[in-house]
Amino acid sequence: VKRVLRRPSFWLWLVLCLVGLGLVVLTMLPQMDAFVGGAVIGLVLLTPVLVAAVFFFIWLNPIRLRPWKPALGVVVWGMTAAFGVAFLANTAFLGILAKTAGLSFSDRWGASIAAPVDEETAKLAGVVLIALTLPRAIRGPLDGFSYGALVGAGFQVIENFLYVFNTIILTGAVHSNSAAASSFFARVVFGAWWSHWAFTCASGAGFGYLFGRTDKPMGVRIGVGLAGFLTAMGMHAWFNSPLLMGGLWQIIVKGLPLLGIAIAVYWWARTDYLRRFTAAAGQEIALGVLQPGEESLLARRRRRRAERRRVPPIEARGLVTSLRRAQLDLIEEDLAGTERVPLAADRLRHDVVTLRNQLVGSLARYQAWGRSWYPLIPGGTPQPPQSWPPRPHPSPPYPPQPWQQPRHWPAGGQPAPGDEEPPTDWSGGRGTAGPPPDGGGQGGSDLPPGTPSRMNPSP
Amino acid sequence: MNKAGWWGTLGVAGVLVALSVGLPVIDSAIAGDESLPTGTVLRLGPPNGKGVRPIRLTTTAGWTLRKGNSDLSTNLTLRKGSTTLIVSSVELTPNTESGDYPDAEALWKGLGRLVPLQWDGHLSSRTTGITSDQGVSGLTGDMTTARHVGIAAVFPDGSQGAEAVAAGPPGDFAAEADAVKTMIKSIAFSKGAGR
Numbered sequence: 001v002k003r004v005l006r007r008p009s010f011w012l013w014l015v016l017c018l019v020g021l022g023l024v025v026l027t028m029l030p031q032m033d034a035f036v037g038g039a040v041i042g043l044v045l046l047t048p049v050l051v052a053a054v055f056f057f058i059w060l061n062p063i064r065l066r067p068w069k070p071a072l073g074v075v076v077w078g079m080t081a082a083f084g085v086a087f088l089a090n091t092a093f094l095g096i097l098a099k100t101a102g103l104s105f106s107d108r109w110g111a112s113i114a115a116p117v118d119e120e121t122a123k124l125a126g127v128v129l130i131a132l133t134l135p136r137a138i139r140g141p142l143d144g145f146s147y148g149a150l151v152g153a154g155f156q157v158i159e160n161f162l163y164v165f166n167t168i169i170l171t172g173a174v175h176s177n178s179a180a181a182s183s184f185f186a187r188v189v190f191g192a193w194w195s196h197w198a199f200t201c202a203s204g205a206g207f208g209y210l211f212g213r214t215d216k217p218m219g220v221r222i223g224v225g226l227a228g229f230l231t232a233m234g235m236h237a238w239f240n241s242p243l244l245m246g247g248l249w250q251i252i253v254k255g256l257p258l259l260g261i262a263i264a265v266y267w268w269a270r271t272d273y274l275r276r277f278t279a280a281a282g283q284e285i286a287l288g289v290l291q292p293g294e295e296s297l298l299a300r301r302r303r304r305r306a307e308r309r310r311v312p313p314i315e316a317r318g319l320v321t322s323l324r325r326a327q328l329d330l331i332e333e334d335l336a337g338t339e340r341v342p343l344a345a346d347r348l349r350h351d352v353v354t355l356r357n358q359l360v361g362s363l364a365r366y367q368a369w370g371r372s373w374y375p376l377i378p379g380g381t382p383q384p385p386q387s388w389p390p391r392p393h394p395s396p397p398y399p400p401q402p403w404q405q406p407r408h409w410p411a412g413g414q415p416a417p418g419d420e421e422p423p424t425d426w427s428g429g430r431g432t433a434g435p436p437p438d439g440g441g442q443g444g445s446d447l448p449p450g451t452p453s454r455m456n457p458s459p
Numbered sequence: 460m461n462k463a464g465w466w467g468t469l470g471v472a473g474v475l476v477a478l479s480v481g482l483p484v485i486d487s488a489i490a491g492d493e494s495l496p497t498g499t500v501l502r503l504g505p506p507n508g509k510g511v512r513p514i515r516l517t518t519t520a521g522w523t524l525r526k527g528n529s530d531l532s533t534n535l536t537l538r539k540g541s542t543t544l545i546v547s548s549v550e551l552t553p554n555t556e557s558g559d560y561p562d563a564e565a566l567w568k569g570l571g572r573l574v575p576l577q578w579d580g581h582l583s584s585r586t587t588g589i590t591s592d593q594g595v596s597g598l599t600g601d602m603t604t605a606r607h608v609g610i611a612a613v614f615p616d617g618s619q620g621a622e623a624v625a626a627g628p629p630g631d632f633a634a635e636a637d638a639v640k641t642m643i644k645s646i647a648f649s650k651g652a653g654r
Contacts, residue, residue, distance in 0.1 A: 007464060007468075008464065008465060008468040008469075009464060009467065009468040012468050012472055016475065030575075030576055031576060034572055034573075034575065034576055081475075084479070085475050085478050085479045086478075088478070088479040088480075088482070088483060089478040089479055089482050089483075091483070091486075092482035092483040092485065092486035093482055093486075094530075095486040095489075095491065095527035095528075096482070096485060096486050096489060098491065098526040098527060098529065098530075099486075099490070099491035099526045099527055100489065102526075103524075103526055103529055103530075103531050104531060106530075106531075107530060107531040107532050118478055118482075121474060121478060122475065125471050125474065125475055128467065128471050129468070129471055132464050132467045132468055132471075169573060169576075170533065170549065170550055171551065171552055172549035172550075172551060172561070172566055172569040172570065172573075172620055172622065173569035173570070173572045173573050174552070174561045174565050174566060174568070174569040175552060175554070175555075175561075176572075178552065179552070182552070
């Protein structure tokens with residue numbers, strides 16, 4: 001929290017969100033007061049849409065749910081600051097167009113010129129500020145996609161709320177409740193599927209690539225970032241253009257291609273993320289921290305849930321949850337491009353080894369009670385016991401800090417006689433409910449005698 | 460925070476200030492009033508498939524069109540001296556039960572809810588009938604704000620309606636009242652302009 005509070009981007013985010021909120025209140029409160037029924041209908045219909053959209057985009061992240069704090073941060077930006085900036089800028093931009101290019105041109109093309117520039121810039125700024133405030137939140141295009149979509153969803157909902165009142169005014173405030181409901185159907189039921197969230201997910205993905213893929217040449221990153229932004233503006237311009245307005249054409253020819261682009265961008269970003277995830281997991285397998293087969297288990301939420309159901313309850317289930325969490329943290333640390341925590345990866349590797357050993361002991365005790373468990377890595381091939389570290393860590397020298405040392409090693413980083421190589425393959429073998437690699441069924445762990453641990457405490 | 464973070468934050472702030480402050484400054488610096496010759500026909504409202512707008516308005520002498528505050532699909536803002544006239548297009552929807560389109564009374568009632576939002580004033584509940592030069596019947600009545608007086612009128616025509624509100628300082632408005640009424644009575648609906 002202290003680190004976040006020291007960042008100017010956080011304060012800019014906060015100030016602009018407050019200013020935007022003030023503008024939203026100033027703009028909409030008198031209208032809400034005048035059309036209470038319409039306002040209630042709008043709120044009742046739009047609030048579930050917002051909640052569903054936020055949960056959907058948090059859930060859409062593969063492997064793990066997206067952290068909710070930055071997600072809410074960008075949603076709030078979309079609903080306040082981005083809306084406020086766009087409201088002021090659009091009014092002025094349309095005025096400039098009307099004065100310079102004429103009322104006819106402005107009426108026909110103004111929305112497809114002004115809105116893409118103003119609104120896409122204002123929305124993307126929220127993703128940029130999150131990246132500057134929490135650099136680890138944006139590790140690649142998939143993170144940018146999600147935060148972009150969330151900004152867009154927030155913006156879309158508040159804009160639709162404003163359109164409730166616009167529709168009431170355009171229909172003469174004669175039937176304000178039915179006007180509010182018809183506005184919801186026109187803009188949400190038939191239009192929300194390819195609106196602001198879809199535009200900003202493209203610019204967000206481009207920015208995510210620019211910001212997070214530090215392993216790529218800067219020219220490529222800038223090119224992809226620019227392409228994402230231009231794609232978002234192009235999508236918005238196409239959506240707002242006076243061509244093919246109304247009816248089925250608007251849905252088929254204007255809307256569906258935009259949804260298709262958003263899905264294609266998601267697929268590209270997701271593939272990029274999973275490829276990097278697999279590569280990072282492969283490195284950890286090579287280091288002996290992860291075991292072969294675990295990468296595919298880690299990559300699927302459903303498999304991890306199934307695994308938790310299979311292991312014996314309470315202790316082992318808690319340990320396997322902690323182990324998977326540490327492994328995922330470790331891989332994500334490997335993927336964190338711009339703001340790595342010093343030595344965090346080494347600490348996590350140590351945690352993984354320790355948790356694995358504790359789990360082995362827990363399962364062994366369970367086995368000693370005459371019960372069995374399913375193999376935890378479906379189809380996983382039993383590996384010879386691995387140790388961490390398997391070889392000297394390149395930099396810094398392992399272990400440079402006391403907290404980095406495996407608990408059963410004495411200070412100094414060298415294993416005591418008989419302490420080396422705590423076994424980590426606790427899968428129990430392929431499809432069998434057998435004991436851990438060795439020592440199973442004896443009620444103790446497979447750690448060497450004298451090794452202090454939770455399973456085999458020192459005498 | 461490293462230098463990149465400061466520069467990045469300043470860059471974002473700069474872009475947002477350019478949009479939210481710079482554009483309004485440019486907008487206000489550009490003159491957007493267009494003097495309209497007597498007899499100019501202005502068209503208003505969302506165009507149909509053939510590009511025809513449903514409402515027409517014919518100007519009298521001395522009016523200017525405020526382009527920055529006008530949108531051909533929804534409303535036109537005109538000025539003569541210190542008197543402002545806003546003519547709006549209204550898309551009327553039928554009653555869900557009876558299927559009837561709103562009449563002038565319903566339109567006047569609706570305008571009464573909009574005037575406090577747009578003018579910070581209120582409409583008089585006393586109305587009189589008005590017939591446009593085209594022969595469309597409507598209602599007219601007084602409008603007052605804290606510092607201005609004026610008149611308003613509504614004309615329903617099936618699924619299309621037109622509303623006009625004019626106001627100015629009491630002395631000035633009295634001098635322009637006839638010109639305003641002439642303008643309001645010139646409101647006409649284009650036949651076959653339905654969407």
